[in-house]
Amino acid sequence: MMSSRDRRRLIHELTARIEEIARELDEVTIMHVCGSHERTIVEHGLRSLLPENVNLVCGPGCPVCVTTPGEIAAAVKAAEEGFTVCAFGDVYRVPSPEGSLSSAEGEVIVVQSARKAEEIAEERDNDVLYLAVGFETTAPTTAAVLKDDPPSNFYVLSAHRLIPPAMEWLISKGSGVDAFICPGHVSTIIGTKPYERVAEEVPCVVAGFEPEDVLLATLACLKMIAEGKTGVVNEYKRAVREEGNPVALKVMNEVFEPEDRPWRGFPTIPDSALALKDEFSDHDATEIGVEPDYSLGSDPRCICDRILRGEATPRDCPLFGDECTPLDPVGPCMVSEEGPCFIEYRYGGGTT
Amino acid sequence: MCLAFPGKIVELDGNRAVVDFGGVRQEVDVSLLEDVKVGDWVLVHTGFAIQKMTEEEAKASLEVWEEVLKHMEEELDELEGP
Numbered sequence: 001m002m003s004s005r006d007r008r009r010l011i012h013e014l015t016a017r018i019e020e021i022a023r024e025l026d027e028v029t030i031m032h033v034c035g036s037h038e039r040t041i042v043e044h045g046l047r048s049l050l051p052e053n054v055n056l057v058c059g060p061g062c063p064v065c066v067t068t069p070g071e072i073a074a075a076v077k078a079a080e081e082g083f084t085v086c087a088f089g090d091v092y093r094v095p096s097p098e099g100s101l102s103s104a105e106g107e108v109i110v111v112q113s114a115r116k117a118e119e120i121a122e123e124r125d126n127d128v129l130y131l132a133v134g135f136e137t138t139a140p141t142t143a144a145v146l147k148d149d150p151p152s153n154f155y156v157l158s159a160h161r162l163i164p165p166a167m168e169w170l171i172s173k174g175s176g177v178d179a180f181i182c183p184g185h186v187s188t189i190i191g192t193k194p195y196e197r198v199a200e201e202v203p204c205v206v207a208g209f210e211p212e213d214v215l216l217a218t219l220a221c222l223k224m225i226a227e228g229k230t231g232v233v234n235e236y237k238r239a240v241r242e243e244g245n246p247v248a249l250k251v252m253n254e255v256f257e258p259e260d261r262p263w264r265g266f267p268t269i270p271d272s273a274l275a276l277k278d279e280f281s282d283h284d285a286t287e288i289g290v291e292p293d294y295s296l297g298s299d300p301r302c303i304c305d306r307i308l309r310g311e312a313t314p315r316d317c318p319l320f321g322d323e324c325t326p327l328d329p330v331g332p333c334m335v336s337e338e339g340p341c342f343i344e345y346r347y348g349g350g351t352t
Numbered sequence: 353m354c355l356a357f358p359g360k361i362v363e364l365d366g367n368r369a370v371v372d373f374g375g376v377r378q379e380v381d382v383s384l385l386e387d388v389k390v391g392d393w394v395l396v397h398t399g400f401a402i403q404k405m406t407e408e409e410a411k412a413s414l415e416v417w418e419e420v421l422k423h424m425e426e427e428l429d430e431l432e433g434p
């Protein structure tokens with residue numbers, strides 16, 4: 001391991017180089033699309049180390065946060081109708097027009113993996129619904145379980161979503177993003193190629209989750225902007241190969257197919273979600289009436305939608321830390337450990 | 353949820369492995385990787401190993417950072433304008 005002295009020296013060197021390049025540039029917006037990056041940034045106070053003209057903003061990188069109220073409501077209703085609902089802890093308290101899973105009258109079990117949900121189905125006689133949330137990092141795990149011949153009472157409500165289509169949407173709408181820091185663990189699965197379309201417009205840098213990773217990626221983005229270059233750079237070679245994880249991709253593509261779907265804070269994004277293929281329809285919850293109503297809205301005071309588009313920060317929300325806290329959340333961004341409001345509340349220096 | 357942690361495989365039985373995360377052991381599914389063996393370092397996400405790493409990569413030593421910097425500069429130099 002590195003000594004803390006070496007570490008400080010490296011961080012100092014990186015911030016000095018960032019400052020030097022930023023001096024040649026106007027206002028720059030770099031967006032990351034990963035809750036774990038937001039956590040690294042807030043926990044280590046990285047924004048305060050960056051020059052004023054460099055804005056490091058958070059995009060739609062929290063899978064729980066971008067899940068629509070309709071999908072959560074469908075799972076809550078299923079619990080109340082007799083399904084045993086299995087979901088990640090991050091989803092448990094997310095409010096919806098039907099209430100949250102934590103307040104549902106029915107059986108809800110917090111699981112840490114898709115495999116566990118399937119094991120619960122093995123033990124039960126009633127129908128078990130697994131609310132499958134997550135990006136490309138998590139979707140292969142759901143797919144692996146579905147391919148393993150799960151019991152007939154095991155149903156999946158797939159809220160899985162794909163990151164590159166959301167990045168493409170943001171760029172096509174002229175969101176003012178000058179460069180992207182791409183999510184490390186999503187890229188572990190998909191590799192670097194799927195970012196190439198976005199990278200025709202703006203630089204993309206795949207990054208890991210240490211503060212050094214994020215600073216290195218920021219430096220690479222700035223260098224590319226300053227030199228008028230674009231393309232995909234892989235800063236996270238430790239875990240990301242160019243081709244991704246071919247086994248995981250194969251399993252994911254055997255089970256799922258892309259589908260147009262709305263995200264919280266976004267209208268329908270083409271090919272941005274994963275639906276079960278016909279061969280797996282016996283385990284598809286939407287085939288037995290667990291059908292999300294995508295028109296359902298959320299508390300109009302919550303600005304999660306704007307935060308997820310990089311247009312606002314948690315502290316712009318009048319409810320932050322006051323009416324909205326992790327124990328009594330108003331929106332999903334305050335629930336998930338990857339949610340920008342939760343991260344700001346927990347690691348961002350209190351509520352003032 | 354996008355969290356993933358590196359650990360070392362200490363036991364293996366088919367697709368089920370036991371992975372050691374600095375003293376904490378957990379059962380992990382390795383079906384999303386090919387050719388894993390006891391002693392390999394893997395990155396684990398929601399109970400599944402999703403990538404192999406070397407021990408040095410997993411520990412992110414100073415040498416690793418120097419390598420990262422070098423590789424990144426090379427990649428940047430190779431890129432062209434839009």
Ligand code: SF4
Binds near residue numbers: 304325330
């Ligand atoms: S603080 Fe609460 S209400 Fe405000 S944006 Fe965040 S989650 Fe929504």
